[in-house]
Amino acid sequence: xxxxxxxxxxxxxxxxxxxxxxxxxxxxxxxxxxxxxxxxxxxxxxxxxxxxxxxxxxxxxxxxxxxxxxxxxxxxxxxxxxxxxxxxxxxxxxxxxxxxxxxxxxxxxxxxxxxxxxxxxxxxxxxxxxxxxxxxxxxxxxxxxxxxxxxxxxxxxxxxxxxxxxxxxxxxxxxxxxxxxxxxxxxxxxxxxxxxxxxxxxxxxxxxxxxxxxxxxxxxxxxxxxxxxxxxxxxxxxxxxxxxxxxxxxxxxxxxxxxxxxxxxxxxxxxxxxxxxxxxxxxxxxxxxxxxxxxxxxxxxxxxxxxxxxxxxxxxxxxxxxxxxxxxxxxxxxxxxxxxxxxxxxxxxxxxxxxxxxxxxxxxxxxxxxxxxxxxxxxxxxxxxxxxxxxxxxxxxxxxxxxxxxxxxxxxxxxxxxxxxxxxxxxxxxxxxxxxxxxxxxxxxxxxxxxxxxxxxxxx
Amino acid sequence: xxxxxxxxxxxxxxxxxxxxxxxxxxxxxxxxxxxxxxxxxxxxxxxxxxxxxxxxxxxxxxxxxxxxxxxxxxxxxxxxxxxxxxxxxxxxxxxxxxxxxxxxxxxxxxxxxxxxxxxxxxxxxxxxxxxxxxxxxxxxxxxxxxxxxxxxxxxxxxxxxxxxxxxxxxxxxxxxxxxxxxxxxxxxxxxxxxxxxxxxxxxxxxxxxxxxxxxxxxxxxxxxxxxxxxxxxxxxxxxxxxxxxxxxxxxxxxxxxxxxxxxxxxxxxxxxxxxxxxxxxxxxxxxxx
Ligand SMILES: Nc1ncnc2c1ncn2[C@@H]1O[C@H](COP(=O)(O)OP(=O)(O)OP(=O)(O)O)[C@@H](O)[C@H]1O
Ligand SMILES: [Mg+2]
Numbered sequence: 001x002x003x004x005x006x007x008x009x010x011x012x013x014x015x016x017x018x019x020x021x022x023x024x025x026x027x028x029x030x031x032x033x034x035x036x037x038x039x040x041x042x043x044x045x046x047x048x049x050x051x052x053x054x055x056x057x058x059x060x061x062x063x064x065x066x067x068x069x070x071x072x073x074x075x076x077x078x079x080x081x082x083x084x085x086x087x088x089x090x091x092x093x094x095x096x097x098x099x100x101x102x103x104x105x106x107x108x109x110x111x112x113x114x115x116x117x118x119x120x121x122x123x124x125x126x127x128x129x130x131x132x133x134x135x136x137x138x139x140x141x142x143x144x145x146x147x148x149x150x151x152x153x154x155x156x157x158x159x160x161x162x163x164x165x166x167x168x169x170x171x172x173x174x175x176x177x178x179x180x181x182x183x184x185x186x187x188x189x190x191x192x193x194x195x196x197x198x199x200x201x202x203x204x205x206x207x208x209x210x211x212x213x214x215x216x217x218x219x220x221x222x223x224x225x226x227x228x229x230x231x232x233x234x235x236x237x238x239x240x241x242x243x244x245x246x247x248x249x250x251x252x253x254x255x256x257x258x259x260x261x262x263x264x265x266x267x268x269x270x271x272x273x274x275x276x277x278x279x280x281x282x283x284x285x286x287x288x289x290x291x292x293x294x295x296x297x298x299x300x301x302x303x304x305x306x307x308x309x310x311x312x313x314x315x316x317x318x319x320x321x322x323x324x325x326x327x328x329x330x331x332x333x334x335x336x337x338x339x340x341x342x343x344x345x346x347x348x349x350x351x352x353x354x355x356x357x358x359x360x361x362x363x364x365x366x367x368x369x370x371x372x373x374x375x376x377x378x379x380x381x382x383x384x385x386x387x388x389x390x391x392x393x394x395x396x397x398x399x400x401x402x403x404x405x406x407x408x409x410x411x412x413x414x415x416x417x418x419x420x421x422x423x424x425x426x427x428x429x430x431x432x433x434x435x436x437x438x439x440x441x442x443x444x445x446x447x448x449x450x451x452x453x454x455x456x457x458x459x460x
Numbered sequence: 461x462x463x464x465x466x467x468x469x470x471x472x473x474x475x476x477x478x479x480x481x482x483x484x485x486x487x488x489x490x491x492x493x494x495x496x497x498x499x500x501x502x503x504x505x506x507x508x509x510x511x512x513x514x515x516x517x518x519x520x521x522x523x524x525x526x527x528x529x530x531x532x533x534x535x536x537x538x539x540x541x542x543x544x545x546x547x548x549x550x551x552x553x554x555x556x557x558x559x560x561x562x563x564x565x566x567x568x569x570x571x572x573x574x575x576x577x578x579x580x581x582x583x584x585x586x587x588x589x590x591x592x593x594x595x596x597x598x599x600x601x602x603x604x605x606x607x608x609x610x611x612x613x614x615x616x617x618x619x620x621x622x623x624x625x626x627x628x629x630x631x632x633x634x635x636x637x638x639x640x641x642x643x644x645x646x647x648x649x650x651x652x653x654x655x656x657x658x659x660x661x662x663x664x665x666x667x668x669x670x671x672x673x674x675x676x677x678x679x680x681x682x683x684x685x686x687x688x689x690x691x692x693x694x695x696x697x698x699x700x701x702x703x704x705x706x707x708x709x710x711x712x713x714x715x716x717x718x719x720x721x722x723x724x725x726x727x728x729x730x731x732x733x734x735x736x737x738x739x740x741x742x743x744x745x746x747x748x749x
Contacts, residue, residue: 262555263555339592341588341590341592342592342594342595343553344550344553344586344588344592345588345592345593345594345655345658346594346604347550347553347581348548348550348581348585348586348587348588348659349581349582349585349604349605349608349658349659349662350577350578350579350580350581350582350605350608350609350662351578351604351608352578352608355608359604359608360594363594363595363596364594364595
């Protein structure tokens, strides 16, 4: 039977055990719940979990090893002359057998040996499925029965169920950690491979970035330059412009919303801000490229400035607008977290609203606001789409916001778009960039969290 | 005249005070809530407060005398804080709160359109239930009021204001060596005295205190009570408290509130030994509240 049916069946059995466990606990207590150590439902969960978990574990293990075991058996069953080929051919053959067995596309016309192998494969698989179903159901019943038998008035079902729940929660949280770790490690190893081609100092301090290089020896082409400074500068320039827009506007919006706006205004403005936050960045990107950039170029040419059609300014401005809701909702939260008592204290001394805000609320909320800003910066650094569309791809080393620049994320995208060889320095450079990006945002986030935490209790 | 008449009326119908009829507004309080014009610092006439639809204070008339401590007592939710907050228009900061009637300080209607709340609140200071020092240094906490009202011409003046305020609040000896440390690092009792110092630094005429000792231990409470008694020579103090003993110890007059009505006002001794109104008596003897 298919795995999904089996799982549904197991769930049904464990639900039944929930019911029986509950009934039994009531029965042993003679209907008096007070006599039980735990509530009846805990006994139900206890029986159900003992039924479900071992069976699921067996199911997982079985599925993990099944294909390997079957393949080995099938290969051993092949005639010797077919079997004695090199590993690559054998792998291909096994694939064909599998495809034959499951009715997929095969690479060559099947010969009789393959046909027998395929039907052998299919037989084995059917046996395995059936066996799994039987084993899992038997284990579920045994586990459930044992747990059911254990139920007695003094049995601490609640503690056991709670510890299983705790186990689940723990494994969920570690899953996130391990995923992060996995990503970091994979990026790290690729980056190390890159640094075998290009030295770290050249990468970190080089002033020129042109990753195009000859792939084959007979090609003509540049040898590639991997100095990341222009990218770092471009990233900083754009993030700086974005923050110049987002920080004051976002903060002032937050102050208005939390201190001045009446409930009605807040009820309208806040959701609208959230819509702004929900617009996909691609949309911001073409807004930047098709509306803001031409506008800047035209205005520039009117006052005699030479603005390139893709400029850091356009990308930065639009990115700033994109981050406003982020900044304002974070600041709004911290400002609202400042206790009412602070405001009362200031108003009670005769401070005006703006004095209260400037001298009491903002200082009290400052750590949180700074933390929020740092988080916003790391968002700006990580933003890609707007820059791709509005700031261009040319790695100019410039601090002039009217010129085209490029950023780390954009370069990662361009390095990896299209067909690539995965061990050329050009491709690997993406990982080195990714690593530096990761380290930067990590440091920013750590500093932000530290700042927030250090001063959090100040007004408690 | 009018008031005296209603007073006797209330006295003659004691059954209007039992639990079933307490929702009916008791028009005027037993005992005279009013003082001679020369003695009164603040006068309140027919004050009504609404929170949206909710009528929280019914027609309260009460005078607050010069250099007196007036205690406001009553069961929880009866409107003591609400009434107190009317006296320096702190209710303005609450959305949906509406105040009618007349409240005067030194013959000035504080709810008049022409009145600015900034000088008013410098004149009528406030100390809150929970100590709420700003997350600034001890010095800056006390200097905050003088700074926003421009009371000190230079740093020496400011230093002096801070020192005398802390001395009056009985905190100077404890903090004089660490004025630059955060006010939030003090103990609860010290924080409350810091808040009192902060309030008196702007030399108000009236100080409103809303349960200033409810977060403090008995020793800190005793210090604050002593302090209130000393402050009486310079300031008028209106204090809300849940402790009868405290009211009896620190105040000269006591006002009893019940469900938004002012029930009885009188000399503290009289209220506690010989209350006229049955509700007051019930509350004081601990029968409810
Ligand atoms: N901000 C507000 N919005 C709406 N209703 C309020 C508000 N503040 C107080 N009230 C209501 O007004 C009434 C009086 O409240 P108030 O806080 O003045 O009571 P209190 O006498 O100070 O009570 P306590 O002794 O518990 O402090 C209560 O019924 C309360 O529910
Ligand atoms: Mg109160």
